[in-house]
Amino acid sequence: MSLPSVSADVHATAAGNRRPDLPRLPAPGKAGRAARRLAVPCAVLVVWQVVVSAGVVHSASLPSPAAVIQAWWAWIFGPVTPLAWYSGTWGPHVLMSLRRVMIGFAIATVAGVGLGVLIGWYAVIEDLFDGTINFLRSVPMTAWVPFAVFFFGIHESAAVFLIAFGSFFPIVVNASSGARQTPRILIRAARMLGTEPRKLLVRVVLPAALPAIFTGLRVGMGLAWVLVIVAEMLAVQGGLGYALWSAYQFSRLDLILAAIVSVGTLGLLSDRLLSAIARRVTRWQTGLTGL
C-alpha cells in the first residue's frame, strides 16, 4: 500500500515554528533564531555597561561587565598563589559543586522515580507514603540546613543530603502523577497480548510515565543547583557557593557576580543536557504535543 507522508508538524519543531496552530511571523532561519536567543542577554550587558560607564551607578556598588570579566578571567586562568585567594581556583570549585549536584541528583532520581512510579501504580504504597511526602515537601529545604549541619557536621554528606532530599520531591510527585495517568486501555491491551500483571509496571506504566518523569527531573535539577549553593554557603567547604560567600567576606562584588553567572551557566547547561536526553528517550512524542 502507499504510505502517506508524515504530518508536517512533526518537523515543525526543527524549523523553529513551535506552535504551528497559531498565526505568527514567518519562521526565522537558524541564524535568526540564534540571534533572537542572544538578544536579551546582550541587551542586559550593554545597558549594564552604559549605566556604570555613565556614572549612573557608582562602580563600587556595581562593577562594570568588563571588570567582572576581568576578575572572572583571573579566577579561572590566574596562577594559584597565596597572594590572591581566588586566583586560578574556579575549576576546582566548579568540579566540587558539580560532583555534589551529580551525586545528590542521582540519588534523588533513583529514589524519586522508583518510589513515584510505585505510588502511582499501587494504592497500598500511595496510602503509605503520599501523606508523608506531601507533609515533608511543604517544608522549605533551607529549614533543613541547620539540621543537616548538626547531623552530618561540616561534611560532604550534609550537602549531598540537602540536594538529594530537596530534588527528590518534584521528581517523586511528577513520577507518581505520570504513573497514575497511565491509560487503562493500554493496560488492557498489554494484558490481552499476554503480559502478566506483575510485569505491567515495567512494560506499560513506566514508559507511559516517562514524559512526566522528565518534567520532574528538570525541576529537580534546577533545585539541585539552588541547594548546592545554599549548602556551600552555609554547611560545607569548597564549591561555587563557598567561593561566592568568600567573595562576599572580601567585599569582592565582581567575583560575586562572576560566581552568579557561573552557577547560572552550569544550571542552563545541565537543563539543556537533560532535555536533550528527554527528547531522545521520548522521541515517540514528537509532534504529539504542542511543543
Added chain:
Amino acid sequence: MSGNGALITCRHLSKSFYDIREGQRVVALDDVSLDITRGEFVTVIGPSGCGKTTLLNIVAGFEPPTSGEVLLENRAITGPGADRGVVFQEYALFPWLTLRQNVEYGPRERGVPSTEVRNLVDRTLRMVGLTGAESRYPHELSGGMRQRAALARILVNDPKILLMDEPFAALDAQTRAALQRELARLWAATGKTVLFITHSVEEAVLLGDRVVAMTARPGRVKAAVTVSLGRPRDPTSPAFNEYRRAIETFLAEEIEAGLGGGADGA
C-alpha cells in the same frame, strides 16, 4: 473438546454496576446467553448503551460478569489472555513503540525466540498490508494504518478468537470499506472466529455469519439472524437489503419501546 462444541459459551450473563453519572446501579447486561462456534463470524448490534461493549469486555476477561458464566472451550474465563485478541475502537497501540515493536510485543511477551519473532512479524505485516511503515510510531500512521497495526499485533499471537469493539467506527467511509473487505478476506484466509461489535447495520450484515441484535438497556439478546448470503457480499443487492430491513425493524422497535421494552430471547 466436550460439551456443546462451541468455542465461546455465554450462559445467563448479567452485569450491573454503579454508574457515577446516573448516581444509581444500572443493569448493562441481563441474562445474555450466546454460543459462538469455531470459525464463525458473529456481529453484535444494538442501540448505544445496550451493553455490547460490556459483553465483549467480559469475553475478553477485562471485567467479570455479575452473574452467569462465560467459557472458552468449556473452561471458565477468569482474565485476559493472548488466546483472545482484542481490537479496540481507539487502537490502543503503545505510543512509545514503533509499528514493528508493537507487533513484536505479543510474541516477545510469550517468549517466542527472536529469530522466529522476525519471520512471524514480517509475515503478519505483509498479511495486513503494512510493510514499509515498520519504523514509524503510531501517531505517524493514519487511522486506517493504526487499525491494521492493531489487527496485526493480535493476529501475530494466533488467537482462538478475535474480539473487535467497533474497530472501524472512527474511520472515514472509504477506509472503513477497505478495511471491511480486508477483514472479510483475512477471516476467510485464516478461518479465525470473530466476535464483532458494531452500531452499523450494514457492517453487521456485510461481515457476519450471524447478526445478534440486542435490546436497549438492560441489554438482552433480542434476535439472532443467520445471514445466508454468499461472500463477498454486495450491500446494494435486494437480498442484502432484506436482511438490513429486518434488523433495522428490530432495532427501531427497541428505540421506540425505550427502556424496558418488550424484549424476549431469540
